[in-house]
Amino acid sequence: MSDFFNAPPAPRLPLLTRAGCALTREIEVLDQHGQQRAIHIPDERPLTLYVDKRELVTLMTLGAEPELLALGYLRNQRLIDSVEQVLSVTADWDVNAVAVRTRAGIEDFERKTAQRVVTTGCGQGTVFGDMMDALQATQLPDASTARIAQSTLHGMLEVMRQQDSVHRKAGSVHGCALFRGTEKLMFIEDVGRHNAIDTIAGWMWMHGVPGADKVFYTTGRLTSEMVMKSAQIGVPIIVSRNGVTAMGHEMASRLGMTLFGRAANRHFICYTGFERFDSEPEPQRPSMRVVAG
Amino acid sequence: MSDFFNAPPAPRLPLLTRAGCALTREIEVLDQHGQQRAIHIPDERPLTLYVDKRELVTLMTLGAEPELLALGYLRNQRLIDSVEQVLSVTADWDVNAVAVRTRAGIEDFERKTAQRVVTTGCGQGTVFGDMMDALQATQLPDASTARIAQSTLHGMLEVMRQQDSVHRKAGSVHGCALFRGTEKLMFIEDVGRHNAIDTIAGWMWMHGVPGADKVFYTTGRLTSEMVMKSAQIGVPIIVSRNGVTAMGHEMASRLGMTLFGRAANRHFICYTGFERFDSEPEPQRPSMRVVAG
Numbered sequence: 001m002s003d004f005f006n007a008p009p010a011p012r013l014p015l016l017t018r019a020g021c022a023l024t025r026e027i028e029v030l031d032q033h034g035q036q037r038a039i040h041i042p043d044e045r046p047l048t049l050y051v052d053k054r055e056l057v058t059l060m061t062l063g064a065e066p067e068l069l070a071l072g073y074l075r076n077q078r079l080i081d082s083v084e085q086v087l088s089v090t091a092d093w094d095v096n097a098v099a100v101r102t103r104a105g106i107e108d109f110e111r112k113t114a115q116r117v118v119t120t121g122c123g124q125g126t127v128f129g130d131m132m133d134a135l136q137a138t139q140l141p142d143a144s145t146a147r148i149a150q151s152t153l154h155g156m157l158e159v160m161r162q163q164d165s166v167h168r169k170a171g172s173v174h175g176c177a178l179f180r181g182t183e184k185l186m187f188i189e190d191v192g193r194h195n196a197i198d199t200i201a202g203w204m205w206m207h208g209v210p211g212a213d214k215v216f217y218t219t220g221r222l223t224s225e226m227v228m229k230s231a232q233i234g235v236p237i238i239v240s241r242n243g244v245t246a247m248g249h250e251m252a253s254r255l256g257m258t259l260f261g262r263a264a265n266r267h268f269i270c271y272t273g274f275e276r277f278d279s280e281p282e283p284q285r286p287s288m289r290v291v292a293g
Numbered sequence: 294m295s296d297f298f299n300a301p302p303a304p305r306l307p308l309l310t311r312a313g314c315a316l317t318r319e320i321e322v323l324d325q326h327g328q329q330r331a332i333h334i335p336d337e338r339p340l341t342l343y344v345d346k347r348e349l350v351t352l353m354t355l356g357a358e359p360e361l362l363a364l365g366y367l368r369n370q371r372l373i374d375s376v377e378q379v380l381s382v383t384a385d386w387d388v389n390a391v392a393v394r395t396r397a398g399i400e401d402f403e404r405k406t407a408q409r410v411v412t413t414g415c416g417q418g419t420v421f422g423d424m425m426d427a428l429q430a431t432q433l434p435d436a437s438t439a440r441i442a443q444s445t446l447h448g449m450l451e452v453m454r455q456q457d458s459v460h461r462k463a464g465s466v467h468g469c470a471l472f473r474g475t476e477k478l479m480f481i482e483d484v485g486r487h488n489a490i491d492t493i494a495g496w497m498w499m500h501g502v503p504g505a506d507k508v509f510y511t512t513g514r515l516t517s518e519m520v521m522k523s524a525q526i527g528v529p530i531i532v533s534r535n536g537v538t539a540m541g542h543e544m545a546s547r548l549g550m551t552l553f554g555r556a557a558n559r560h561f562i563c564y565t566g567f568e569r570f571d572s573e574p575e576p577q578r579p580s581m582r583v584v585a586g
Contacts, residue, residue: 025539027539027542027564027565029562029563029564030562030563030567030570030572031560031561031562031563032443032559032560032561032574032575033574033575033576033577034572034574034575035574039562041536041537041538041539041542041564042538042539043538043539044516044517044538044539044540044541045539045540046540060516060517060518060538060540150325170536171535171536171555172514172515172516172535172536172537172538173538191514191516191538192516221465221484222465223337223353223465223484223485224337224353225353242464242465243334243463243464243465244334244465245334245335245336245337245465245466245484246318246320246334246335246336246337246338247337247338247339247353248337249320249334262464266325267324267325268324268325269322269323269324269332270322270323270324271320271322271334272320274323277323279323279327281325281326281327281328282325282326282327283326284326284328
């Protein structure tokens with residue numbers, strides 16, 4: 001995690017609590033053989049976000065990093081422009097709440113949050129037109145500087161294969177990671193893909209980590225919203241174990257990003273942005289047949 | 294689809310357009326062998342919902358049933374109490390919009406939609422406290438009347454296994470279905486689980502179909518929001534190909550619902566609500582070994 005140590009500290013970083021909590025819970029289940037047994041499931045919980053004592057939103061989260069999630073949420077919703085505006089972030093699982101204090105308040109808070117009701121779907125939409133405008137202004141590095149080689153991609157996937165995880169123990173969560181080359185800088189799991197990438201956005205802000213030379217990995221699908229969020233944090237290359245939707249594909253093409261999907265073991269599909277990719281084709285092995293002599 | 298034909302027509306049903314659209318798109322991709330080829334991906338698109346000429350929300354949807362999605366969205370957000378309040382639903386893909394006209398307006402529209410901003414997360418949260426209050430009032434049938442037998446569950450899973458789907462062709466979508474016994478009444482796929490269940494909610498309203506004797510099937514995870522939505526449409530039994538989170542589990546337990554997960558082929562786990570389930574245990578087969586004589 002060299003970014004963590006080497007990055008110059010942001011001049012005025014917020015104070016964070018470190019409120020951890022158990023990520024899985026044991027329950028009794030019944031299977032097809034009529035047998036009762038214990039399994040682990042992910043321990044999702046509500047987290048209500050307050051900004052300067054005003055209630056903003058309740059997120060369902062696994063709860064590993066409530067402070068970074070709160071920061072990243074405010075960043076990706078563009079309610080706060082820079083981490084220096086934040087004085088402190090305090091999470092408290094006794095009341096399932098995280099309180100953000102800003103140094104000087106959020107300008108136009110009422111208007112910014114009121115606008116969202118018009119175009120935000122509950123678990124469904126996002127601030128679409130608004131977001132596209134903002135993305136036009138996003139500066140992503142060009143393909144000559146931000147690239148990925150096939151060997152690096154394979155190395156990343158091997159790191160993810162070996163990653164210990166809540167998913168392995170309990171299923172039903174999404175994982176996201178931030179890579180520089182084959183070095184995993186940050187890994188987080190949550191019940192939703194959005195929380196996971198928001199947490200990474202918060203971590204990047206907190207440690208002054210830029211996105212231009214990074215690759216974003218997710219177990220989830222590449223929908224338009226995931227592509228948008230990756231663009232917002234300045235990361236031009238996304239790798240998913242899952243597939244892509246047409247809006248995600250179109251948005252990434254327009255923004256000059258590179259998307260890989262169905263990426264696991266030594267397999268992948270590059271959906272768009274071939275120009276950032278140094279292909280090192282694997283030989284096609286003919287299917288082996290042993291013929292008895 | 295006997296409910297479709299036999300159910301008494303609701304006294305004043307809204308007029309619907311039938312605006313279909315292509316559900317997949319072909320794109321050129323590059324694979325690990327350096328080969329370029331064409332694949333299909335799901336064709337997600339934005340759909341802006343207007344109610345009595347006021348813009349309410351933009352949903353990302355596959356677009357198979359925009360009118361039913363709009364109806365179900367208004368139902369599950371509890372913005373409209375009964376389908377009889379709706380005069381017409383008109384979808385138009387030339388402008389990516391669906392317009393709902395009500396007979397007498399929505400009472401308190403400004404307050405109801407303004408409230409949502411406080412507790413609604415973009416792609417993340419839901420109206421949590423508010424929703425729990427509403428769920429307390431939800432009448433689900435008791436376990437003596439609404440039950441499921443293991444053979445019925447197996448039958449449902451076999452129907453789903455044979456279902457032709459966008460997922461099979463293009464991946465990256467979720468499917469939901471409504472069953473009565475092993476009879477599939479409605480099947481819908483969308484880019485998000487929420488849109489899919491909302492569309493089913495709209496279909497049930499449109500055709501006056503009650504939830505009490507039905508089973509809801511989803512390919513997606515059983516998070517709290519999916520359990521909430523199933524309770525809202527009155528369906529007490531949910532079957533998922535995927536897993537469960539702790540909030541989903543807890544909420545279903547409290548509401549007396551039954552959840553099955555990891556359900557495919559002849560496997561499943563019953564997470565909660567065992568009392569609605571008639572177990573017909575399968576024999577545990579010892580793993581077969583052929584020993585050379």
